[in-house]
Structure formats: C-alpha cells, structure tokens
Amino acid sequence: MSVVHALIIGIVQGLTEFLPVSSSGHMTIAEMLLGMDDASEMLAFDVAMHAATLLAILVFFARSWVRAITAQPQLLLVVSAACVPAVALYFAFASAIALAKTSLLAVGLAFGVTAAALVAADRLAMGVSSPGFDLQEARGQVCDRLWRALVVGAAQAVALFPGVSRSGATISAALFCRSSRESAFAFSFLVGAPLMFGAILIEARDISGLVATNAWPVVSGGLAAFAAGLLGLLILRRVVTSGRLWLFGAYAGVLSLVCLVVSLVRAVASNGGAA
Secondary structure, X not given: OOHHHHHHHHHHHHHHHHOOOOHHHHHHHHHHHOOXXXXXXXXXXXXXXXXXXXXXXXXXXXXXXXXXXXXXXXXXXXXXXXXXXXXXXXXXXXXXXXXXXOOHHHHHHHHHHHHHHHHHHHHHOXXXXXXXXXXXXXXXXXXXHHXXXXXXXXXXXXXXXXXXXXXXXHHHHHHHOOOOHHHHHHHHHHHHHHHHHHHHHHHHHHHHHHHHHOHHHHHHHHHHHHHHHHHHHHHHHHHHHOXXXXXXXXXXXXXXXXXXXXXXXXXXXXXXXHO
C-alpha cells in the first residue's frame, strides 16, 4: 500500500464517515478503483481509519457530551438502548454484511435507500421545533426517549450494510421521530460513537500487524481521515440545520443509479462472454 493510496482512502473515509452518503459504500468503490484487493489488509486499514474518525468525533463533541450527560445521567440508558439493534444485527448477519460489501448491485440498492430516507426526512422536518433528543435540557420522559432511541437504533443497524449511511440513517430516523435538526445531528453521533469504539476493539488485533508493515501509510491515512472527519462534521451540521439534507439525498440517488447501471453492464458483459 502506497502513501498516496492511503491519503486518498483516508480523505474518502474521513469525509464520508460523517456526511450522509455512506463511508462503507464509498470505501468499497474507492478500493475497487485503486486496485486494492487484499481483503485482510484493507480490513485492518479500514479499522485504523475508523479509529482516526472516532477521535475526530471525540474532539468535536467531547465538551457538549460531558456537559449533557452530567446534567442528564439518563442519557446513558437512552444511548445504550439505541446501540442494541446494531449489535444484535451484526452478530446475527455478519456474513451477509460482509458479502454485501463485495456486490456493487447491493451497494447501489443501499444508496437508493439512503437517498429516499434523506429526502423524505428533510421534507418532514420542515417547521419541526420539538426538542426530541435535546442534549442540553432534561425534557421528556425516559420511556418516551427510549422508544425514539430504539427507532434510531434500528436505523443504525440497517446502516451496517454498505451503501446505507449511518449518519444519514440515524439523523433521518431522529427527524422522523419529530426531533429538531440540531438534536438529530447531536444524537446521531452520541449513539454512533460507542458502536465505532466496539468495532475497533473487535478488530484491533489486525491493526498492530498492519502498522508494523505499513507504518507510514497508516499514519498518513489516519491524519487525513482525522482532518477530513472534522471538516465533514462542520459541513454536516451546517447542512442539517439549514434544511439542505436533501442535497445529499440527490447525490446518493445519482450514486445509486451509477452503481446499478455499472452492475447491469457487468452482468450483461459476463453473460455475453459466457455465451
């Protein structure tokens, strides 16, 4: 793996991890285009990039999270509830999720789901003023928050499949639950951080071997992912709060169409060659 390839992948990962366009889908496409076909090496590198973007989340949100959880300890219960669906789906369908990463057709269909969710949620959120998952004030009963958290958690679980944006799915779900735009943005990453940390721990053994053999690419890619991640968070907050989430829905829709057309062309070419 070259440093240039690592920088490209790091930037792609950092931006798309937080922008609602699916980092896994973009990483799959980028790695295919760059000819990076060593599955075990790329898995370890992806985990290292996720560690860099998790650090970006902590730097961006740490102060507001500490203040919110100190004022509202019940938020920990709400966050835990939102993590349950994704954990259950991962252990139940890990092989199907891994298989989907190798299918351009599956990625294209998932991009379509992301596009539809973003456009619908953005339209629904017009004029919504409900605090929903307000991280600054203790409003609403815990039970009310728990059912909302489970809805967001279910969306987060679906986002395990490549092409479905995690941030897009969770922000859309929170908006469907009538949360304000700012609350949906903040809650999306509060419930995503524990799962990112857990995934990194599960695959941590693969990172050490990669660092030993590809130290410079990993460091370069990690720094690029961290910087791009902070930029992505700033962009996403502006887009969500300004009511322009549909722009990313349109982008995901174009990507869906491209992936589906390429997949169809490949299938036709393959069948023609077989004939």
